[in-house]
Amino acid sequence: MLIIDHRVVNIVCRIPDDHPDAQHLRHKLTIINQKHRRGLLTDAQAELQRHEAQQAIQRQFQPDWQPSKAAQQQISQRHQQATLRFAEKLGLEL
Template sequence: MSMGLTRHQAAAAPKVFQLKHRLGEATVIKLLVVVLKCFCDSVRVPDKLSAAELIETAEVLAATYTHDSIKDIMLALKEARVGGYKFYQSVDAGKVFDIVSSYFEKKVDWLNSQHLDTKARSTSAEHSAVAQLVAAGAAVGGIGQRLDPTHPNHDSLRRKLTITNGKARRGLITPEQAEQQRQQVQQANQRKARTDWQPHAAAQRRIESRNTTEDRRLLAKYSQPNQ
């Protein structure tokens, strides 16, 4: 009955009080009697629990360990049988209670260890997530600082950069795709100076004519004496 049974399975199994509500107390005691009978049959000793003692022991276990599972009791008896417990030619109620009590003392330590392990894994995962966010934020900040604030499309480029990094953090795009999009932003951010640019000759003449006309208008306006 207890073949392959583990502490995790026993801890996750329905508790005795839950089985009492679901199946009834009499059924729970019968199940415990079966467990105890199988245990006694598996131990090679001449003196074992009688039928009345089996029922009485099952009743005490059901009343004592209400918030533990029957599988816990099965595992306790199994560990005692295979772990070298000294029965000294007999199995009585006192030895059963001693076995089960010792098991639950160890279970408390095991549960505490499981809690600490889970907490450590959770903390490690949180630290890893924070580190990733910090690294991503630093990357965004570094690239953002390199964006030309005078660029006419500065806001659009920064927004695209933010979206790219958000997708990368959520795994919606691969790191290679994210890097490619960042490079595209940087390329769009570059503005080459056109120091060699000069207007067309006709356009240059129109510009000079317009400037000359404006200069004459201003000169005529401000050179008139006050009336």
């Protein structure tokens, strides 16, 4: 007889399909449920792990990172130096 923990089902249903770790989180919740059914986790441990998985589902908004002007200049300078070293190594003139 298969016993389904409705708390896990409810959490799994709330994982958006476009979440980058959706498959991993679903798998993790399945393992938590199986361990709990087999008695390898106490109720408190299973609840704590479910709560941690539920927190991982909620993504914080992060705007695209853009370097400051000074950082961008350093990046450009490193790229230019790397390009010059590569051209010198291959005997190319820029």
